[in-house]
Amino acid sequence: VKALVLDSGRLALRDQPTPVPGPGEALIRVAMAGVCNTDLEIARGYMNFSGVLGHELCGVIEACPDPRFAGRRVAGEINLSCGRCEQCARGLARHCPQRTVMGIAGKDGCFAEYVTPPMTNLHTLPEELSDERACFVEPAAAAFEVLEQVMVLSRDRVAVLGDGKLGLLIAQVLESTGCALTLVGNHARKLELARQAGITTAEIGSLARKSFDVVVEATGSPTGLHAAVELVRPRGTVVLKSTYHGKLELDAAPLVIDEITVVGSRCGPFERAIPALASGLVRPDALIDAIVPLVRAESAFERAAQPGALKVLLDMRAESVG
Amino acid sequence: VKALVLDSGRLALRDQPTPVPGPGEALIRVAMAGVCNTDLEIARGYMNFSGVLGHELCGVIEACPDPRFAGRRVAGEINLSCGRCEQCARGLARHCPQRTVMGIAGKDGCFAEYVTPPMTNLHTLPEELSDERACFVEPAAAAFEVLEQVMVLSRDRVAVLGDGKLGLLIAQVLESTGCALTLVGNHARKLELARQAGITTAEIGSLARKSFDVVVEATGSPTGLHAAVELVRPRGTVVLKSTYHGKLELDAAPLVIDEITVVGSRCGPFERAIPALASGLVRPDALIDAIVPLVRAESAFERAAQPGALKVLLDMRAESVG
Numbered sequence: 001v002k003a004l005v006l007d008s009g010r011l012a013l014r015d016q017p018t019p020v021p022g023p024g025e026a027l028i029r030v031a032m033a034g035v036c037n038t039d040l041e042i043a044r045g046y047m048n049f050s051g052v053l054g055h056e057l058c059g060v061i062e063a064c065p066d067p068r069f070a071g072r073r074v075a076g077e078i079n080l081s082c083g084r085c086e087q088c089a090r091g092l093a094r095h096c097p098q099r100t101v102m103g104i105a106g107k108d109g110c111f112a113e114y115v116t117p118p119m120t121n122l123h124t125l126p127e128e129l130s131d132e133r134a135c136f137v138e139p140a141a142a143a144f145e146v147l148e149q150v151m152v153l154s155r156d157r158v159a160v161l162g163d164g165k166l167g168l169l170i171a172q173v174l175e176s177t178g179c180a181l182t183l184v185g186n187h188a189r190k191l192e193l194a195r196q197a198g199i200t201t202a203e204i205g206s207l208a209r210k211s212f213d214v215v216v217e218a219t220g221s222p223t224g225l226h227a228a229v230e231l232v233r234p235r236g237t238v239v240l241k242s243t244y245h246g247k248l249e250l251d252a253a254p255l256v257i258d259e260i261t262v263v264g265s266r267c268g269p270f271e272r273a274i275p276a277l278a279s280g281l282v283r284p285d286a287l288i289d290a291i292v293p294l295v296r297a298e299s300a301f302e303r304a305a306q307p308g309a310l311k312v313l314l315d316m317r318a319e320s321v322g
Numbered sequence: 323v324k325a326l327v328l329d330s331g332r333l334a335l336r337d338q339p340t341p342v343p344g345p346g347e348a349l350i351r352v353a354m355a356g357v358c359n360t361d362l363e364i365a366r367g368y369m370n371f372s373g374v375l376g377h378e379l380c381g382v383i384e385a386c387p388d389p390r391f392a393g394r395r396v397a398g399e400i401n402l403s404c405g406r407c408e409q410c411a412r413g414l415a416r417h418c419p420q421r422t423v424m425g426i427a428g429k430d431g432c433f434a435e436y437v438t439p440p441m442t443n444l445h446t447l448p449e450e451l452s453d454e455r456a457c458f459v460e461p462a463a464a465a466f467e468v469l470e471q472v473m474v475l476s477r478d479r480v481a482v483l484g485d486g487k488l489g490l491l492i493a494q495v496l497e498s499t500g501c502a503l504t505l506v507g508n509h510a511r512k513l514e515l516a517r518q519a520g521i522t523t524a525e526i527g528s529l530a531r532k533s534f535d536v537v538v539e540a541t542g543s544p545t546g547l548h549a550a551v552e553l554v555r556p557r558g559t560v561v562l563k564s565t566y567h568g569k570l571e572l573d574a575a576p577l578v579i580d581e582i583t584v585v586g587s588r589c590g591p592f593e594r595a596i597p598a599l600a601s602g603l604v605r606p607d608a609l610i611d612a613i614v615p616l617v618r619a620e621s622a623f624e625r626a627a628q629p630g631a632l633k634v635l636l637d638m639r640a641e642s643v644g
Contacts, residue, residue, distance in 0.1 A: 087556060095556035095580065097532070149581065210419070225574065234409060234417035240578055247573050252547065255586035256565050258417065259471065262584040264577035 003052045003112035004297040004314075011043055011053070013297050019108060021116040026064035028074065028117065030316045032291070033057055033110045034135035035304040037164065037220055038243055039103070043301065046245040047105055054111030054314070055103040058134035064119055075137040076110070077121040077270055078102045094267050111297060113316050123270045129278040132291070135313050136284040137273045139166055143173040144276070145268030146216055146239050154178035157211065159231055161204070162218035163190040165287055165311050166241060170216055171199050172282045179214075182207070184231075187308055193286050207231060210258070216241060222248035225262070234258040239265050287311045293318040325374045325434030326619040326636075333365055333375070335619050341430060343438040348386035350396065350439065354613070355379055355432045356457035357626040357634045359486065359542055360565055361425070365623065368567040369427055376433030376636070377425040380456035386441055397459040398432070399443040399592055400424045416589050433619060435638050445592045451600040454613070457635050458606040459595045461488055465495040466598070467590025468538055468561050476500035479533065481553055483526070484540035485512040487609055487633050488563060492538055493521050494604045501536075504529070506553075509630055515608050529553060532580070538563060544570035547584070556580040561587050609633045615640040 005014045021027045034056035042049050055078040061069050081088050081096035088096050102117060103109020125134050143166065152158060156179045160171045163185025171183040171194055183194045183201045191201040210233045217228040218241040225248055228238040240262055255262065276282045289310035292300035297314055304312040327336045343349045356378035364371050377400040383391050403410050403418035410418050424439060425431020447456050465488065474480060478501045482493045485507025493505040493516055505516045505523045513523040532555045539550040540563040547570055550560045562584055577584065598604045611632035614622035619636055626634040 092557055097556075145581075149583075222574070234419075235414055240574060243575055243578050245575075247571050249569050250572055251569050252544070252562060252586075253565055253567075255584070256562055256588055257586070259467075259586045259588055261471075261586070262577070264574075264579070264581045264583070266578055266581055 001113040002294055003108070004054065004294070005051065006043060006053050007050055009045060011298060011301060013295065018114050019116045021063065024065060024118050024120070025116045026069070026119050026122060027062045028057070028059040028076065028115050029062045030057060030059040030110050030113060030115055031073070031131045032135050032316065033314045034139070035300060035312045035314065036139065037166070040301070040305050041243065041245055042104060044245060049104060052108035052112050052115070053103050054109035055101070056135050056138040057102070057110040057115065057117070058125070058131045058137070059110070059115070061122070066119070069119070073125045074122040075125055075134055075270060075274065076102065076117040077123070077267070078104065078138060079267060080107055080118055080121065111294070111314055113294070123274060125274065126278045129274065132288060132313060133277050133284055136169065136277060136287070136311070137270055139169055140173065140273035140277055140282050140284070141268035141270045142166065142241070142266065143170040143268065144272045145265050146170060146174065146241070147177070148268060149263050149265055150214060150237050150239060152177045152179050152214060156180065156213040158182070158214045158216070159184055159207070159212045160216045160218060161224055161228055162220060162242070163187050163194065164218065164220060167218040168194055168287055169282065169284065170218055170241065172197060173276070174216070175199050176276070176281050189308065190310070196286065197283065210234065212236060214239065218242060220244055222246060225250060229254050229260060232260055235260070237261045237263060239263050241265050284311070288313060291315050323435040324616055325430070326376065326616070327373065328365060328375050329372055331367060333620060333623060335617065340436050341438045343385065346387065346440050346442070347438045348391070348441050348444060349384045350379070350381040350398065350437050351384045352379060352381040352432050352435060352437055352638045353395070353453045354457050354638065355636045356461065357622060357636065358461065359488070362623070362627050363565065363567055364426060366567060371426060374430035374434050374437070375425050376431035377423070378457050378460040379424070379432040379437065379439070380447070380453045380459070381432070381437070383444070388441070391441070395447045396444040397447055397456055397592060397596070398424065398439040399445070399589070400426065400460060401589060402429055402440055402443065433616070433636055435616070445596060447596065448600045451596065454610060454635060455599050455606055458491065458599060458609070458633070459592055461491055462495065462595035462599055462604050462606070463590035463592050464488065464563070464588065465492040465590065466594045467587050468492060468496065468563070469499070470590060471585050471587055472536060472559050472561060474499045474501050474536060478502065478535040480504070480536045480538070481506055481529070481534045482538045482540060483546055483550055484542060484564070485509050485516065486540065486542060489540040490516055490609055491604065491606065492540055492563065494519060495598070496538070497521050498598070498603050511630065512632070518608065519605065532556065534558060536561065540564060542566055544568060547572060551576050551582060554582055557582070559583045559585060561585050563587050606633070610635060613637050
């Protein structure tokens with residue numbers, strides 16, 4: 001079966017044997033999968049990963065330990081935890097130190113016709129949630145993670161920095177709290193998409209320093225944290241969403257003087273993302289840039305890496321037309 | 323009257339006119355004052371300050387708008403706020419954007435025979451709190467600020483990085499919560515002082531990564547934050563207490579992946595520090611390195627800047643013996 005494999009830093013579509021589920025795992029026939037900026041970073045060497053890429057998954061259970069679940073359409077969480085350590089016992093399985101991560105660390109991902117996540121990672125999808133939208137469950141969950149870590153009140157002034165895929169999703173999620181939200185970016189087309197969704201937008205130069213209660217940094221750039229610290233009020237909170245390869249330079253004095261809180265934020269609750277996407281509270285359709293057959297995965301990656309690109313979805317069932 | 327003045331980067335003891343209190347201010351005859359690492363940083367150019375240094379104050383009200391308070395022995399908060407802005411209205415007067423800061427920014431400090439803080443900044447000292455110990459009210463309040471920002475539970479594993487004056491005070495304050503505390507440093511003499519106060523100590527190399535719920539960074543060094551992030555568990559909290567001049571380099575990925583919270587922390591509640599020092603819950607005596615007359619203030623600064631130095635107090639009433 002076909003799979004997009006990263007091997008010694010090179011990406012290539014390969015024919016491989018159908019993967020065999022381990023104990024507790026399901027065999028999933030992948031329907032569609034989304035390309036994330038983290039995939040692009042991993043292809044550039046972040047995480048030193050080798051194997052099948054891909055972690056934004058929508059598919060159907062083809063075989064699994066409990067036959068009642070066969071045929072179900074599912075999304076899959078990405079962290080595979082041990083279930084026995086201190087973090088797992090605290091309910092923080094996503095932070096299990098023994099974890100592998102689908103398509104990111106030690107576990108093959110879903111840019112393939114088949115993938116084998118553990119049953120405990122799977123969430124049944126409601127019928128009204130299309131395959132295309134279901135590919136956004138994982139990134140929308142990451143967006144909701146902000147609300148699992150920071151109490152955002154309806155009177156709060158909140159800025160999201162970054163008008164990329166994740167920034168646009170986070171903006172939709174935060175807009176749903178009724179807070180006074182501003183999405184900050186510099187891509188006219190993407191800011192227009194946000195405005196069409198009813199979100200206030202701004203360019204960073206137009207904003208007053210220290211004027212936001214909460215600033216979410218989703219620029220994907222090492223300079224974003226500095227910009228976020230400039231915008232947040234004393235005793236305010238910066239949520240750091242960007243992952244990138246490399247170090248940042250920071251003047252720590254404003255953090256101390258203004259007693260700012262910086263919260264790192266990663267994966268989030270599928271339980272919260274699925275109903276939000278199914279109900280239309282979060283609407284990702286306008287974020288889809290292209291749907292590309294798996295056999296053209298390499299060109300899909302090139303497209304996703306273009307400046308200004310939005311979400312590229314891989315369709316595992318479509319034949320190539322090109 | 324005598325005052326230690328920083329002028330164009332040079333420190334000098336000068337004879338100046340007695341300062342005249344402004345509206346709402348008191349004339350304080352300074353008894354003693356403590357030299358803080360921030361003073362050393364300011365003397366090196368941090369904050370671009372010019373004027374009388376000093377912000378750890380114990381003195382007696384000599385004149386003030388309300389005669390009932392004349393003769394009272396007091397400690398003085400360092401931030402002078404406007405009382406009318408959004409931050410002041412939130413109860414965050416210490417973050418007033420119009421503030422001046424005694425001996426740090428725009429307001430003469432207390433390394434002088436007289437100083438003129440606003441009445442609203444003064445806290446009456448109980449008799450049982452000696453002048454020497456009262457000089458620790460300001461830094462002990464900064465130590466208690468950790469508990470105003472982070473909920474430290476008695477079952478939490480907490481590390482304090484840095485065995486300097488502030489680190490040792492923070493360790494005493496945190497020890498009082500009953501948490502499982504470790505003070506991490508590399509000065510044998512200072513770690514011995516902490517052990518004499520019943521505090522567990524360690525060298526950093528002996529500690530397991532990701533093993534503390536809360537890590538307080540009080541090393542005063544730009545490399546301290548990196549060390550703190552290494553020690554804290556996933557979803558744990560790092561409190562950043564160090565202020566220094568310059569930038570730090572940071573790999574932000576662990577913050578995001580482990581969803582760590584970093585909280586900047588500065589000045590704290592005098593209301594909490596005074597009873598803790600008066601009762602002996604916090605005992606600063608062993609932290610006093612030397613008591614030096616004001617007329618020898620320049621040599622007191624040299625002493626305070628020695629590696630391994632602890633708290634140097636300036637005594638404004640003592641004659642020089644040297």
